Amino acid sequence: xxxxxxxxxxxxxxxxxxxxxxxxxxxxxxxxxxxxxxxxxxxxxxxxxxxxxxxxxxxxxxxxxxxxxxxxxxxxxxxxxxxxxxxxxxxxxxxxxxxxxxxxxxxxxxxxxxxxxxxxxxxxxxxxxxxxxxxxxxxxxxxxxxxxxxxxxxxxxxxxxxxxxxxxxxxxxxxxxxxxxxxxxxxxxxxxxxxxxxxxxxxxxxxxxxxxxxxxxxx
Amino acid sequence: xxxxxxxxxxxxxxxxxxxxxxxxxxxxxxxxxxxxxxxxxxxxxxxxxxxxxxxxxxxxxxxxxxxxxxxxxxxxxxxxxxxxxxxxxxxxxxxxxxxxxxxxxxxxxxxxxxxxxxxxxxxxxxxxxxxxxxxxxxxxxxxxxxxxxxxxxxxxxxxxxxxxxxxxxxxxxxxxxxxxxxxxxxxxxxxxxxxxxxxxxxxxxxxxxxxxxxxxxxx
Numbered sequence: 322x323x324x325x326x327x328x329x330x331x332x333x334x335x336x337x338x339x340x341x342x343x344x345x346x347x348x349x350x351x352x353x354x355x356x357x358x359x360x361x362x363x364x365x366x367x368x369x370x371x372x373x374x375x376x377x378x379x380x381x382x383x384x385x386x387x388x389x390x391x392x393x394x395x396x397x398x399x400x401x402x403x404x405x406x407x408x409x410x411x412x413x414x415x416x417x418x419x420x421x422x423x424x425x426x427x428x429x430x431x432x433x434x435x436x437x438x439x440x441x442x443x444x445x446x447x448x449x450x451x452x453x454x455x456x457x458x459x460x461x462x463x464x465x466x467x468x469x470x471x472x473x474x475x476x477x478x479x480x481x482x483x484x485x486x487x488x489x490x491x492x493x494x495x496x497x498x499x500x501x502x503x504x505x506x507x508x509x510x511x512x513x514x515x516x517x518x519x520x521x522x523x524x525x526x527x528x529x530x531x532x533x534x535x536x537x538x539x540x
Numbered sequence: 541x542x543x544x545x546x547x548x549x550x551x552x553x554x555x556x557x558x559x560x561x562x563x564x565x566x567x568x569x570x571x572x573x574x575x576x577x578x579x580x581x582x583x584x585x586x587x588x589x590x591x592x593x594x595x596x597x598x599x600x601x602x603x604x605x606x607x608x609x610x611x612x613x614x615x616x617x618x619x620x621x622x623x624x625x626x627x628x629x630x631x632x633x634x635x636x637x638x639x640x641x642x643x644x645x646x647x648x649x650x651x652x653x654x655x656x657x658x659x660x661x662x663x664x665x666x667x668x669x670x671x672x673x674x675x676x677x678x679x680x681x682x683x684x685x686x687x688x689x690x691x692x693x694x695x696x697x698x699x700x701x702x703x704x705x706x707x708x709x710x711x712x713x714x715x716x717x718x719x720x721x722x723x724x725x726x727x728x729x730x731x732x733x734x735x736x737x738x739x740x741x742x743x744x745x746x747x748x749x750x751x752x753x754x755x756x757x758x759x
Contacts, residue, residue, distance in 0.1 A: 353607065381607040388572065388600040388648060389655035414694075420654035421647055424691050428640055428647040429607060435639035436608035456691050464683075464690040471683040472643050472675050475633075 322480040325349045325439035327430045332367030333512045335445030335488055338500040340375055343443055345503055350377045353430055357385040359395050361516040371509050393419040402514040405530035414453050417514050423456035427465055438477045443485045450493040450531045462486045493535030541699040544568045544658035546649045551586030552731045554664030554707055557719040559594055562662055564722055569596045572649055576604040578614050580735040590728050612638040621733040624749035633672050636733050642675035646684055657696045662704045669712040669750045681705045712754030
C-alpha cells in the first residue's frame, strides 16, 4: 500500500476538512481541483491557497469542458441558483446540480491514482445537510467503489484503490467540529454557489445557508 | 423513453459498427469523441467523416487533459506501442492501456445523457480479440451500469439510462460480419495505435493485427 492519497479539493468547507484529515493521517497528499467553467470559479483561488497552506505534494487543476453545460445554474449564465428554502421537498434536486459532476471528478481521480500509484481517493460529500444531489449518497459512493474494483482489478502496488468519504454521514456542524479539532481555518474556504472575488458568500444560496447553520449549531 | 442514443465514437472499427447498429435501430444518434492528446489523434479525422456519413444529430468532440499522461504509450512520447505477439500472456496489460480511459469516456457520456435526455449510451468494447484492458470486460460494463443507476436514480424522462455494449462478446470477425451486414464501409475507419495522416495503419500493433486477423477469418 502506498502512502499516496488523492483529495478532491473544491476550495470549500468539506473538501478542506478532508484534506486536513488526510494530512493528520500522515498521507502524501495530491490535491485535484477542476475548472469546469463554473461561474463561481473563484473557489479555485481558495483551493490554491488551501493546497499551499497544507503543503500538498502536488496540486492538479484540470480543465473540464462539459459537452453540454445548459442544465445547471452553476454553468449556465441564464440560470440562477435558488435561495435556500427550509421547506423544500426532500427529493427535489435543485438547478445547482451539475450532471455527472462527481462521476467525472472521481473518474479523473481514478486515472490519476493509477498513474501516480495512489491507493486512496478522498471526496468530501455528505448525505446530511446537502442539496439532494444523487451523486452525494452512500449508494453512489458504494457503486463507485465497485466500479473502481472492476476498472482496476489489480489495484496499484498490489493493493486496491479505496474511495474515502469520511464526511458522508456527518452533519455540517459535525464536519465543522471535526475540522476545528484538526485546526482548519475555515476563513480560507469558499462555499457559495454565487461566489465572486468581490463577494465570496451571498448568504442566501443552499451552500451558504447550510454552512451558516452548521456554524450556528456549534456555537 | 427517448429515442436519443449517445455513441462513443473513436473512429475505429468497433465504434463505427456500434453507430451503424444504432442507426439501424432508428435511434437519434449523438456521437461523442475525445481528444485526450492521443498521439494517433488522426482517428478523430476518421470519426468526423463517419459521423457525417451517418448523419448523426450532433457530434461532440471533447478535449480531455489527463492530470498525468506518462503511463501510456498512446499519450507519452517516450513510449512506443508494442508489436502484436500471439504468445503474449493473457493477463498482461500492454502499455497502450490509458488509465481510466473508458471510465472517463463513459462519465462524459453520462453527463451528456442527462443534459440532452438520452436513454442509452453505446460503447464498442469487446472482451474477445482485445488487449486485456480491464475496462473492456463484462464486469466493468456491469459495474458502470450500476453506477449509472445510482448516479441518476430518477433516470431521464422517467426511464433509466442504459449502457449498451453490443460487441462485448463478439470476436473481431463477428463484429466485422455484423458491420458488413449493416453496410459499414470499414475503409473509413482507423484502428491503428500508431496512426498518422501519412500512415493510417502500421500493420504491426495489437489493434492492426487483431483487425487484420478479423478480416482474414471471414474471407
